[in-house]
Amino acid sequence: MSVPSSRQACRLSRPGVVCSLGDDLDVIAEALFQGRRGLTISDAFTPGRDLPLGSVTCSLPDWDSWPFEQRSRNNRLLALALQRLEDSLAPLRERIAPERIGVVIGTSTSGIGETESAIAAAGHDGPLPDTFRYANQELGAPARFVADRLGVSGPAYALSTACSSSARALASARRLLASGACDAVIAGGADSLCRLTVNGFASLEAISERPCLPFSEHRDGINIGEAAALFVVTPDEGGIQLAGVGESSDAYHISAPRPDGSGAHEAMRQALATAHCAPEAVDYLNLHGTGTPHNDSMEARAVTTLFETPPPCSSTKGLTGHTLGAAGALEAAFCWLALTRQQRPVHVFDGHPDPELPWLDLVTPERAASRMRYALSNSFAFGGNNAALLLMREEA
Template sequence: MTAVYLNALGLINPLGAGKAAVARALFAGDSSGMKPAAGFLTEQEVMVGKVTAPLPEIPKSLEKYDSRNNRMLLAALQEIEPDIRAAIETYGAKRVAVVLGTSTSGISDNEPGIAEKVKTGAFPDGFDYDRQDNASLALFARSYFGLEGLAMSISTACTSSAKTLTSARRMIAAGLCDAAIVGGADTLCRLTLNGFGSLDLLSPTLCNPFSRNRNGINIGEGAAVFLMSREKATVRVAGIGETSDAHHMSTPDPEGTGAFNAMRRALEASGLAPEDIGYLNLHGTATELNDSMEAKAAFELLGKVPCSSTKPLTGHTLGAAGSTELAFLWLALKEESGALPPHVWDGEADPELPPVNLVAAGTCAPEARAMMTNSFAFGGNNISVILSREET
């Protein structure tokens, strides 16, 4: 497979806006962006990771794409806008693709209109269903940059934005484009929170992955985007592994077979050995079943590799989780001190789980040259991605 690199990164999430702010909070294990919020569940608050930084306005000429989700995306895109404009200048507007992932799109903006339709029988003036079309994300980005090439959105729940790397890499290898904007965005909305609530998966407090006391998930929001190309850079996409175990619509295979195979395939594709992986970003949702099966899979394949779940710092950003956590690997690979994202929890290990090596605050691994991240979605849709640090 053609070697591809992640040349630039833009991101925003509950840890902050931009690479510098996010890196500071990430390596400090700062969970202050996780707070109880009203307005999502009926007559009760719920712990969420909400972006509080101001978001840019959508240009007037593109107002049909206006939604909180696209404004979140724009905040991340603007951080790397000079890099993207330079790629367009180099390759041409037809040769830069857009492949972005989302699960919520603009649903939060449409929820008041849908509520009014239920109440009165009619949508309010200005209601636009296209606002919640998943394609809106990629179409907006293509229009914003004046691109004329391929554009697609991927919506596979919690693996959406990680899978954009797979599709874009294939496009580059097939000669369909020379560079691609990849990643994704997702925003908080009542639909998703009530859906997870109906499954009794929401934690009323900060989530506690891999603890014996874990009691559910926190939901968050954010955006993370990369410029991907064949131009050599510090961070390379070393290997990707995907599986679809189809065990259950919403419950992972308790043995972690699909997760294990995704991780194994990523290793095989990279040509690396298990001991070459210096850090693993766990999917780590803090649900009973996810943490159980992921601990089994990770320990069986990678043993005592340093690992952590960053969900207590951002919440589960759903369709944006894959690219958000890939961004954390990108930041760690570029961090001179070798700092790793710490595992924030109560420190009470679950004796029923294999003894995975959860990263303590202040841990550094400057020698780590390859890192892996896991994203597992409803329906048994799994992806593991390995990024490596290259000499440039």
């Protein structure tokens, strides 16, 4: 359907991405469209228990020249994402004053991994190392880091709503532009692997010891990953637009999703409504799809309640692992690639969809290529913090 000319323009630049599939968009796209997993087996965070992890293995920027309070793996991931974003950043800084450029970053770990290392080095009674800085683990640290690296002085803050954090960061960037507070926003997210997250999910019995199988009848949990993904968000026409956003907070349970999927349904409904987009116009749906029994059941019900006929869809967490606070921005970047290259990411699992779930149109390799205009991306988090982003390819 056509979009009214009065809609809010919100252009998403070519993203800067680093994840377990790589840090080059061509390489990442090839893995997405061929269904190639980026998981490695390791017991680095669970000694004696090997787990598939979506670990970033490419070289990260050196931090030796950085202040101690900026030395975190999260910030190294962000620094590499910024390097990959440079083609979009350079012209931005030439035409927009620093105080008119904002930064919004979603995260759930910040620098907690460095705190773990400091505590391990200190032992039970010893002092923390001289290099330790508490500021490393503050949730606002990644946003301050990005603003400092770019020399911008507009609004800079972090959002932490678990696995929907960076999806909400992009929604927040859209509002900053609409309000007139900024002329451009650097928005996205980052999370890095650490003991807290891996063992936290293990304690919930939500971890799978094999590559995860979203929406399979044999699914038994998630894989954890790490990533950073950033966009330059501007109020410009053309390109790939963030056409709609939807957010809900159902507050059903501290970790479990609402079984009927009503909160997830509301987030998707809002995203379509803000873009004046009918459900049948959606060409691809990036599912939250963690591979846990409860999440996949809830999401399948939400999707089939909203869509009379579900659009082609896939969960990319089977390729990257669940990157937690970075997942929303990472999967928005995958949708950006899908719309730009007119191919859908493949759904990777064991080929045995759960017969007890409502039917979903899961993308197979032979159906990856297709003409697309709209892509919807879901992010559903602990505490019922749900978000959905609708991306649109602007027609010439």
